Amino acid sequence: MRRIAAALMLPASLSACASVDATQDNRPAMVAPVLTSADASDPFSYARPQEARVTRVDLDLALDFATKTVSGTATLDVLAKPGTNAVVLDSKGLEIRSVTDLTTGTPRPLVVTAARRDDDKGSPVVVGFGPGPEKRRIAIAYTAPAGAEALQWLAPEQTAGKVHPFLFSQGQPTLNRTWIPTQDSPGIRQTWRARITAPKPLTVVMSGLKVGETEDLGDRRAFTFEMTKPVAPYLIAIAAGDIAFQALGPRTGVWAEPATLKAAAYETADTEKMVAVAEKLYGPYRWGRYDMIVLPPAFPYGGMENPTLTFLTPTFIAGDRSLNGLVAHELAHSWSGNLVTNANWADSWLNEGVTSYFENRIVEALYGPRRARQEAALSFADMETDIAEAGATNPETALHLPEGVAGPEAGLTGVIYDKGAVFMRTIEQTVGRTRFDDWLRQWFDNHAFQPATSAMILEDLNRNLVRGDTALANRLMLEDWIYKPGIPANAAQPDPAAFAEVDAAAARYAAGDATPEAAWVGWTTAERMRFMAKVPQDRSATQLASLDRALGLSRTGNNEVLFLWLKLALANRYDPALPLAERFLSTVGRRKFVAPLFETLMGEGEWGRAQAKRIYAKTRSSYHAVTSSAVDKVLAGGK
Ligand SMILES: [Zn+2]
Numbered sequence: 001m002r003r004i005a006a007a008l009m010l011p012a013s014l015s016a017c018a019s020v021d022a023t024q025d026n027r028p029a030m031v032a033p034v035l036t037s038a039d040a041s042d043p044f045s046y047a048r049p050q051e052a053r054v055t056r057v058d059l060d061l062a063l064d065f066a067t068k069t070v071s072g073t074a075t076l077d078v079l080a081k082p083g084t085n086a087v088v089l090d091s092k093g094l095e096i097r098s099v100t101d102l103t104t105g106t107p108r109p110l111v112v113t114a115a116r117r118d119d120d121k122g123s124p125v126v127v128g129f130g131p132g133p134e135k136r137r138i139a140i141a142y143t144a145p146a147g148a149e150a151l152q153w154l155a156p157e158q159t160a161g162k163v164h165p166f167l168f169s170q171g172q173p174t175l176n177r178t179w180i181p182t183q184d185s186p187g188i189r190q191t192w193r194a195r196i197t198a199p200k201p202l203t204v205v206m207s208g209l210k211v212g213e214t215e216d217l218g219d220r221r222a223f224t225f226e227m228t229k230p231v232a233p234y235l236i237a238i239a240a241g242d243i244a245f246q247a248l249g250p251r252t253g254v255w256a257e258p259a260t261l262k263a264a265a266y267e268t269a270d271t272e273k274m275v276a277v278a279e280k281l282y283g284p285y286r287w288g289r290y291d292m293i294v295l296p297p298a299f300p301y302g303g304m305e306n307p308t309l310t311f312l313t314p315t316f317i318a319g320d321r322s323l324n325g326l327v328a329h330e331l332a333h334s335w336s337g338n339l340v341t342n343a344n345w346a347d348s349w350l351n352e353g354v355t356s357y358f359e360n361r362i363v364e365a366l367y368g369p370r371r372a373r374q375e376a377a378l379s380f381a382d383m384e385t386d387i388a389e390a391g392a393t394n395p396e397t398a399l400h401l402p403e404g405v406a407g408p409e410a411g412l413t414g415v416i417y418d419k420g421a422v423f424m425r426t427i428e429q430t431v432g433r434t435r436f437d438d439w440l441r442q443w444f445d446n447h448a449f450q451p452a453t454s455a456m457i458l459e460d461l462n463r464n465l466v467r468g469d470t471a472l473a474n475r476l477m478l479e480d481w482i483y484k485p486g487i488p489a490n491a492a493q494p495d496p497a498a499f500a501e502v503d504a505a506a507a508r509y510a511a512g513d514a515t516p517e518a519a520w521v522g523w524t525t526a527e528r529m530r531f532m533a534k535v536p537q538d539r540s541a542t543q544l545a546s547l548d549r550a551l552g553l554s555r556t557g558n559n560e561v562l563f564l565w566l567k568l569a570l571a572n573r574y575d576p577a578l579p580l581a582e583r584f585l586s587t588v589g590r591r592k593f594v595a596p597l598f599e600t601l602m603g604e605g606e607w608g609r610a611q612a613k614r615i616y617a618k619t620r621s622s623y624h625a626v627t628s629s630a631v632d633k634v635l636a637g638g639k
Pocket residue numbers: 329333351352355
């Protein structure tokens with residue numbers, strides 16, 4: 001997930017929750033503070049939390065699949081600074097019918113000023129409640145109309161079962177304001193509760209624990225969920241469809257369409273073990289259950305770490321668990337991302353980079369160092385590629401995105417994810433694993449349920465790891481890593497042996513030798529991906545046909561390998577791959593695959609541009625806004 005840039009203030013201690021550890025699920029919700037430090041300021045929200053901030057959201061909503069709308073009420077608890085007369089919320093396209101003050105026993109209508117700005121941020125909704133007590137309660141009656149960008153309403157044909165429609169949301173980074181009127185900024189943590197009605201036989205799931213029994217309302221049912229931990233509002237998520245559940249362990253399980261459930265359960269079978277491994281590394285899992293839902297292929301991301309219910313693309317199902325690092329990644333976000341959250345999108349490396357490192361540690365603990373080192377080496381190469389393409393002095397290659405790097409989707413994955421992970425690995429290798437793990441664990445413990453910034457982690461590293469050791473500070477180069485572009489000289493290098501065999505095979509193939517089909521059969525997914533990246537990218541139709549024949553690329557059930565094959569084929573204007581590429585782009589909505597394939601086509605002259613436009617005309621309406629907005633830019637000639 002690519003993110004933003006923004007102006008970020010430096011340190012100042014965050015006045016977040018004083019209480020740190022909430023391992024008990026029945027523990028009462030913490031009350032978030034009224035005021036936040038400058039760290040939590042977010043240029044991509046209209047909220048003014050220093051004056052009045054939302055601490056709790058209570059939703060009562062009905063899903064309407066015919067009109068593709070969500071309607072009902074959001075009741076907000078607000079903490080207001082004395083003398084504050086209004087609270088500012090974020091909205092993008094919401095139709096607000098009324099706002100009622102419920103602070104006292106007598107409800108009264110409130111005046112709302114919703115300035116329509118219609119930019120990426122949406123519009124500020126100013127609810128004037130006049131003078132009164134510190135704790136306010138307001139009820140907003142509203143509709144999220146068709147076209148709300150967070151929500152994707154799938155027709156039955158877009159599901160595996162083909163009979164019932166499906167709905168899912170994707171809130172990160174700034175899309176939840178299209179269906180929930182709240183302060184939509186990652187530093188403004190909120191507890192929430194939601195009662196959702198949906199037509200039978202659809203089941204609703206959310207990123208919170210289910211409360212009570214499902215209510216039978218005739219042709220509809222109501223489901224209630226609750227999140228008692230304060231979370232960043234982008235983590236409120238919903239899915240509804242014809243889905244079934246399979247337990248994987250005492251606190252883990254997976255939801256999917258019935259047709260997909262068996263394969264989903266096989267692929268996620270190690271999840272309970274992953275939770276145990278993660279806890280052993282960096283402390284207790286604080287969210288109660290860890291369930292997942294495998295969504296239809298239109299889901300725009302690989303995964304989304306919605307608390308208690310990770311959302312997953314079905315494209316990670318390879319039949320051999322070789323892509324289940326995705327589950328390790330989303331699980332790791334239960335610490336880096338959901339527990340300690342980037343205060344705004346200029347620091348999304350704190351979510352993604354730390355998580356990518358953590359993911360690799362889970363993979364290592366469960367599957368051994370060989371797979372972990374290979375995956376780390378692939379990630380290192382991705383970092384090098386992205387930074388080389390952007391230019392090593394490009395400010396966008398710093399972990400902390402500087403002011404002036406535009407928009408909620410800025411930032412390179414090779415930097416935010418991969419350079420962030422290499423930074424963590426560099427510290428680990430410099431100070432030793434035990435010392436590093438102790439530091440990272442205390443970072444999670446001491447910042448649990450709080451927003452964090454680059455300045456805060458730097459300060460913490462200096463205080464708890466460097467401890468005045470100047471020689472160590474020089475070796476670590478912490479500020480270079482966080483604030484300077486490019487790859488610092490002390491970067492932990494990937495294991496040179498990780499791909500020795502594959503690289504040698506690729507070199508022989510490039511020099512004219514036969515395709516290494518015998519070796520290919522025994523290679524890991526990472527090795528196959530490495531080979532596809534290392535083969536000469538300029539191939540004739542005859543060479544591509546023989547490569548495909550030898551390695552069975554068109555028939556692979558591994559979508560990462562299939563993607564690399566399609567990219568190579570399209571980059572060489574290889575007509576025989578077009579039907580498969582079109583089929584892939586018509587079913588899969590994962591941006592990581594879709595946008596680069598269109599980009600490849602657009603780089604191939606009139607041949608490719610014509611194909612890109614023809615295919616996109618058919619597929620655009622099947623994509624989530626996250627994906628279609630990226631492809632729109634590709635077809636418009638931008639990046
Ligand atoms: Zn992630």
